[in-house]
Amino acid sequence: MRVRVGEERWSGRVIDLRGVRERCGVEFDATRVAEAVRSDHAESEAIAIDCSDPGPVHEHVGLIRSGMDVQLRAALAAAARSRGRIAPQADELAAVRERLDALDAPEIDLRDARRRVADASDEEAALRERVATLQGRVQALRDVSGKASEHGGTVEAERAVETKRAVESELTEATRRLSEVETERIAAEQALARARERAAANRERRRERLRLQDRADNLRRAAREHLAGTVREPFEDAREEAPAEVTEASVGEALAVARVAELDAPVVLGRDVEAFGSVDVAARWLDAPVICP
Numbered sequence: 438m439r440v441r442v443g444e445e446r447w448s449g450r451v452i453d454l455r456g457v458r459e460r461c462g463v464e465f466d467a468t469r470v471a472e473a474v475r476s477d478h479a480e481s482e483a484i485a486i487d488c489s490d491p492g493p494v495h496e497h498v499g500l501i502r503s504g505m506d507v508q509l510r511a512a513l514a515a516a517a518r519s520r521g522r523i524a525p526q527a528d529e530l531a532a533v534r535e536r537l538d539a540l541d542a543p544e545i546d547l548r549d550a551r552r553r554v555a556d557a558s559d560e561e562a563a564l565r566e567r568v569a570t571l572q573g574r575v576q577a578l579r580d581v582s583g584k585a586s587e588h589g590g591t592v593e594a595e596r597a598v599e600t601k602r603a604v605e606s607e608l609t610e611a612t613r614r615l616s617e618v619e620t621e622r623i624a625a626e627q628a629l630a631r632a633r634e635r636a637a638a639n640r641e642r643r644r645e646r647l648r649l650q651d652r653a654d655n656l657r658r659a660a661r662e663h664l665a666g667t668v669r670e671p672f673e674d675a676r677e678e679a680p681a682e683v684t685e686a687s688v689g690e691a692l693a694v695a696r697v698a699e700l701d702a703p704v705v706l707g708r709d710v711e712a713f714g715s716v717d718v719a720a721r722w723l724d725a726p727v728i729c730p
Contacts, residue, residue: 438450438452438486438487438488438489438702438703438726438728439486439487439488440452440454440484440485440486440487440728441484441485441486442454442457442461442463442465442483442484443461443462443463443483443484444461445457445460445461450720450726450727451716451717451720451726451727452703452716452727452728452729453716453729454470454728454729454730455729455730463483463484465483465484465730466730467500467502467705467706467707467730468500469484469730470484470486470500470705470728470730471499471500471705473485473486474486474488474491474495474499474702474703474705474728475491475495475499486703486728488701488702488703488726489701489702490701490702491702492515492519492700492701492702493515493518493519494512494515494516494518494519494694494695494698494700495700495702495704496515497511497512497515497691497694498512498691498692498694498695498698498704499702499704499705500704500705500707501688501691501692501695501704501705501706501707501709502688502706502707502708502709503685503688503707503708503709504685504687505687505688505691506687507687507690507691507694509665509690509694510661510662510665511661512690512691512694513664513665513668513669513672513694513697514660514661514664514665515698516668516672516694516695516697516698516699517664517665517667517668518664519698519699519700520668520697520698520699521699522664522667522668524659524660524661524663524664525660525663526656526657526659526660526663527660529656530653530656530657530660533649533652533653533656534653536649537646537649537650537653540642540645540646540649541642543639544639545632545635545636545639547629547632547633547636550625550628550629550632551629553625553628553629554622554625554626554629556625557618557621557622557625558622560618561615561618561619561622564611564614564615564618565615567611568608568611568612568615571604571607571608571611572608574604575601575604575605575608578597578600578601578604579601581597668697671696671697672693672694672697673693675692675693675696675697676689676690676692676693678722679692679693679712680712680713682711682712683709683712685709688709692709692722692723695723695725696722696723696724696725698725700723700724700725700726701726702726703725703726703727703728704723704725704726704727704728705727705728705729705730706719706727706728706729707729707730710727710729716729
C-alpha cells in the first residue's frame, strides 16, 4: 500500500503514522484513516491511501479501537467468506433473491380510474335528464303546433314549429353527446376493472414477496450461522492468543476475527496496537497489512 499525508509519502505492508500529525501539520485520527482506506484515493485530499479494495470483513474489523461494537456472528461469517467458504444455503438463497428481484409490484392507484368513472356517470345522468326534458318539450311543441293549425292560428303554428325545430336540434346534440359520454363511461368502467385486476395481482405478488423475504431472511441467518461455525475454533484460539494487555472484550474479538480472515486491505489499529509492542508485531500477529495513526 502507499500512504500520503500532506506532502510526505510511505509505502509498504506496515505503516506507523504516530507523530506524523505534528510534523505534517495535518489533523487526522483513526476514523479518518479508515475512511481513507475505503475512499478513491483522491490526490486533492490531505490524506490518501492507495491499497487493495477492502472486503466485507472490513466493515466489521477495518478499524479496531477501544469502545467498538462487534457484531460477532456477522463478522465471523464475513471472515469465512474472505477465505472462500461457501454456505450450503448459498444456491437456494441466490434463487430466492432472483425471484424477489423479479417480483416488482408497484402500487396501483385506483383513485384516478374511480374518478373518471364517477365523472362520466354524473355527466351521463345529467345528459339523460336533459334528453328526457327536451323530448318532453318537443312533444309539447308538436301538440301546440297541431292545435294551432287546427284552429287556423297560422302565426302561432309557425312559431311553434320554429321553436320545435330549435328544441329538436338541441335534442339531437344532447342525444349525440349522451352517446359519447355513455361510451366514455363504459371505457372508464373497463379501465377501472383492469386496474382492479392489476391491483389484485399486485397484492398477491406483494404477499409472495413477503413470503420470499421471510425465506431469504431465514436462509441468510442459517448461512451466517454455518459460516461463522466454520471459523469458530480458530477464532477462539486467536482470542486466547491475543496479548494479555488487550483487556477490552470487543477489541479482543475484533483482533481475533481479523486474524482468521484473509485481508488484503490494511487494518487500522488505534492505541490498542501498543498491546503488541510495535506495529510490526501487530501486523505479523494479524498476518495482514496494518496502519497505526
